[in-house]
Amino acid sequence: MEKLESKNVLEIKNLKKYYGNIHAVDGISFEVEKGEIFALLGPNGAGKTTTIKCILGLRRKDEGTINLRGSVAYVPEGKELYGSYTVKKMIEVTADVTDEFDKEKCCAYIDKFQIPLNEKVSNLSNGQTTQLYLALVLSQRAELYIFDEPTWGLDPIVRNQVLDMIREIPIAGASVLYTSHILGEVEKVADKVAIMNRGKILEVGYLDDIKERYCAISVPSSTEFQGISGYRYKSTESEDIYIVNKEYALANNFECSPVTFEAIFEALVLNDINLSKE
Ligand SMILES: Nc1ncnc2c1ncn2[C@@H]1O[C@H](COP(=O)(O)OP(=O)(O)OP(=O)(O)O)[C@@H](O)[C@H]1O
Numbered sequence: 353m354e355k356l357e358s359k360n361v362l363e364i365k366n367l368k369k370y371y372g373n374i375h376a377v378d379g380i381s382f383e384v385e386k387g388e389i390f391a392l393l394g395p396n397g398a399g400k401t402t403t404i405k406c407i408l409g410l411r412r413k414d415e416g417t418i419n420l421r422g423s424v425a426y427v428p429e430g431k432e433l434y435g436s437y438t439v440k441k442m443i444e445v446t447a448d449v450t451d452e453f454d455k456e457k458c459c460a461y462i463d464k465f466q467i468p469l470n471e472k473v474s475n476l477s478n479g480q481t482t483q484l485y486l487a488l489v490l491s492q493r494a495e496l497y498i499f500d501e502p503t504w505g506l507d508p509i510v511r512n513q514v515l516d517m518i519r520e521i522p523i524a525g526a527s528v529l530y531t532s533h534i535l536g537e538v539e540k541v542a543d544k545v546a547i548m549n550r551g552k553i554l555e556v557g558y559l560d561d562i563k564e565r566y567c568a569i570s571v572p573s574s575t576e577f578q579g580i581s582g583y584r585y586k587s588t589e590s591e592d593i594y595i596v597n598k599e600y601a602l603a604n605n606f607e608c609s610p611v612t613f614e615a616i617f618e619a620l621v622l623n624d625i626n627l628s629k630e
Contacts, residue, residue, distance in 0.1 A: 364382050365417045366379050399548055421496075424498060426499075427497075436472065438470050482504070550628060554621070567596065580592075585618065
């Protein structure tokens with residue numbers, strides 16, 4: 353196995369996972385550095401969960417290398433726990449079977465979330481179950497925390513609490529890899545992002561660098577301007593707005609307007625979806 357660069361906790365090179373004809377993950381590469389929050393973004397079916405399952409060894413990869421340093425703690429997409437246990441027993445059992453589990457920290461989270469310790473897990477709401485799962489995982493010591501849709505089904509107040517908890521992880525030197533559909537949320541917490549669609553990474557890098565890399569240009573909707581090297585984002589009766597590489601815009605004397613991350617994401621994914629139809 354290749355040696356992992358010392359700054360990285362995870363290196364993925366040319367990872368492929370096919371289910372029959374479905375190229376769920378189709379040759380992706382990325383790295384997660386120590387103390388970094390990395391978000392894997394993409395629409396439904398992009399391949400995010402499959403990537404995570406391959407990293408965890410829950411799915412066998414078809415090709416590529418996955419190089420991981422240290423221990424991993426994981427919150428899956430389907431957050432199922434033992435329904436017949438009380439919250440208290442769930443914490444005790446987890447403490448018994450987990451190395452380096454901080455029970456006091458876990459109880460502090462449960463207290464913060466106001467989850468009753470003597471309630472049966474099956475009686476908790478979906479949001480409370482997610483909170484309990486996060487509390488159990490965040491109380492384990494790990495080099496890399498992996499969360500699959502950690503804020504799914506949470507109300508806005510709890511979602512912000514969870515985002516704060518995620519933001520605190522790098523302070524202790526650990527790293528985070530997480531998946532999400534919610535771009536506003538990603539912009540609040542992620543250092544680096546990868547935008548996935550159809551098993552491929554369309555763009556990867558520091559969030560700020562990606563935002564710097566693109567701009568919006570507006571051209572009259574006439575045939576004269578067809579052949580723009582970029583992603584058509586929106587059209588009105590009189591003009592088409594394209595998201596393009598800034599260097600391209602400057603080299604071709606287009607006037608550049610700043611562009612939101614959401615617009616970049618949408619333009620890249622929609623363009624890729626259109627390519628798949630050709
Ligand atoms: N066990 C499986 N057998 C067959 N196909 C699968 C299996 N798991 C996933 N797929 C397919 O692989 C592709 C990627 O799925 P995956 O769950 O990784 O996407 P995702 O980005 O996590 O989506 P979502 O955001 O909806 O959770 C999809 O087309 C999905 O239908």
